Amino acid sequence: MIPQKLYGLDHLRALAISYVLLFHYFILSGGAPAWLPDFAKFGWTGVDLFFVLSGFLISSSLFAQMKQGQLISFRQFFLKRFFRIVPAFLVTVGLYFCFPFFREKESLPPLWKFITFTQNLGLNLKDFGTFSHAWSLCVEEHFYLFLPLLLLLLQLAKLTKRAWWILVVLFLAGFMVRMYCFNELYLPKSGEENSWMYWYKDIYYPTYNRLDGLLVGVSIAGLYQFLPGAWAVISGFGNHFLVLGLLVLGAAYVLCDDQQSFQASVFGFALVAFGYGFMVIGAISPTSILYKWNSKVTTFIATLSYAVYLTHKGIIHITHQLLKDHVTDANALLAISLVTCFLGAYILHLCIEKPFMKLRERIIGSGR
Numbered sequence: 001m002i003p004q005k006l007y008g009l010d011h012l013r014a015l016a017i018s019y020v021l022l023f024h025y026f027i028l029s030g031g032a033p034a035w036l037p038d039f040a041k042f043g044w045t046g047v048d049l050f051f052v053l054s055g056f057l058i059s060s061s062l063f064a065q066m067k068q069g070q071l072i073s074f075r076q077f078f079l080k081r082f083f084r085i086v087p088a089f090l091v092t093v094g095l096y097f098c099f100p101f102f103r104e105k106e107s108l109p110p111l112w113k114f115i116t117f118t119q120n121l122g123l124n125l126k127d128f129g130t131f132s133h134a135w136s137l138c139v140e141e142h143f144y145l146f147l148p149l150l151l152l153l154l155q156l157a158k159l160t161k162r163a164w165w166i167l168v169v170l171f172l173a174g175f176m177v178r179m180y181c182f183n184e185l186y187l188p189k190s191g192e193e194n195s196w197m198y199w200y201k202d203i204y205y206p207t208y209n210r211l212d213g214l215l216v217g218v219s220i221a222g223l224y225q226f227l228p229g230a231w232a233v234i235s236g237f238g239n240h241f242l243v244l245g246l247l248v249l250g251a252a253y254v255l256c257d258d259q260q261s262f263q264a265s266v267f268g269f270a271l272v273a274f275g276y277g278f279m280v281i282g283a284i285s286p287t288s289i290l291y292k293w294n295s296k297v298t299t300f301i302a303t304l305s306y307a308v309y310l311t312h313k314g315i316i317h318i319t320h321q322l323l324k325d326h327v328t329d330a331n332a333l334l335a336i337s338l339v340t341c342f343l344g345a346y347i348l349h350l351c352i353e354k355p356f357m358k359l360r361e362r363i364i365g366s367g368r
Contacts (some may be wrong), residue, residue, distance in 0.1 A: 007299070008283025008290035012276075014301035017308050019046035021341060024133065025334065026105055028316055033330040042091045042253050048213040048269065049276045051339060054140055054225060055217020056224075056280055062151055063225040072152045076364060081144050083360035084308075091136060092310040094254040096131050103128040117141040120205040126197040133313060143209045143214050144215055167219055170211060171219045175266060178209050182265045187234075190260075198261045212273035234281065238288025244276030249324045307353060309346035315344045 023043025026032045062072055093114050095102045109128040113119040121136035154160045185202040189195055202210055224231055234241075256264040283290040301308075319337045327333045349358040 006284055007294050008285075008288065009057070009280070010302040011290050011293065011295065011298045012049060012279060012283050013305050014056055014298040016046040016049040016053070017301065017305040019049075020133075021308060021312050021338070024313055025316055025337060029320065029333075029335065031330050031335075034333055034335070042256070044259075045249075045252070045272045045276070048272045049279075050136065050292060051139070051210070051213025052217040052273060052276045052280050054143070054218075055214035056221045056284075057217075058144065058216040059147065059221040060225055063221055066151065066155065070112040071155055072148045074148060074152075077148050078144075079360060079364055083356045085137065085141070085361075086305060087356040088310055088348055089134075091348065091352050092314075093131075095311075095314065096162060101318065102314040102323070103130045120207060124202055125199060125200045126194055127356070131308070131313070136210075139207045139210050139214075142210075146219075164222070167215055167222075172217055174209065174211055174215075174270065178266045178269070179202060181206075181229050183210060185261075186265070192342045194259065199265070201255060203260075203265050210269060215274065216273040216277035217280070218278060220284075224284070234255070235285035236287055236290060238282045238285025240282075241278045241285065242282035242290065244289055245275050248275035248278060251275075253337060300334045301342075302350055304342060304345040306339055307348040311344050311348060312341045315341045322359065 013230070018042070020043055022036065022040040023046065026036045026043075052306045062077070065072060093111070096108060097111060107128050108130045109119050109123065114131075114134065117138040121140040123132065123135060125132055150166075150287060151160075154163050181202050186195075186199050189198045215228070248271060250276055252268060255271060256268040259268070282288045285291055316337050319340045320333070323333060323336065327336065
């Protein structure tokens, strides 16, 4: 079983949301501080860190049930995911559709794409770029739908001990699918005006191209839950894995300098996923500095990370519109925007997330 609290994962979750927030700030803001672009341009990988964390935490919970000889409980699993994800998401969707001043860009995709979590498929970033960051929620929802179904089928067929090969096949398939998408879908349009939007539509957003982080997380969970002897050895090198993760991420930073190149498009996501995977291994190893460090600051940021992720673009946009004639210093505007982002997220957390999490516990606990 996973310990009640893994502080190392809070540190990584806080890193992920901070990196995503700074990345989107520099993308949205024409007057970002001069130091920010070089630091924040790799911030898109914060989403991949979230994928690794989700893959580890979700599959660990399911694997723990399997270890106890229990069949996967769809009712419990989907109720937990629904109350954790959907209420705050729907409130944010409502803000975008009901209050145009909240939109960081002009146009939204159709409402049905948000409701069905299919917004990431065929997304035209140029014309429908508002709330585009919800694409990653679509990827996670698809993962939440298919993972328990697959595990139940493996349980019923008594094939769980041989299931590791599925991870290998999916990893390899990811490379082949991205290679096809790059050569056959994106490359013929790469010389056109605004060709970048085709790269995002055909390479970056689709679920079938972005499974690497989730698969790495599932692999770590399988090692953690089913191979205690191997894990006991590996976890003795927690700080080494943190360093290894940083080195791999450094290599990914160089590889993805031209994000729309063939090498970055085909191999970049996997390299990023492995880098963050090593960081997660380090964070959950009792010998690492992240495991031992209990910080109220990173725990607070981690607690608000989902609410920040949902609302930060809209709040940055509003903050800039209100202060553009009053605050001229780029660093001051960034600091104020960070404060407003976390304030807005805290309100969403108190008013929506916490009440629905309490309702979830009552419903699941009642057995109804």
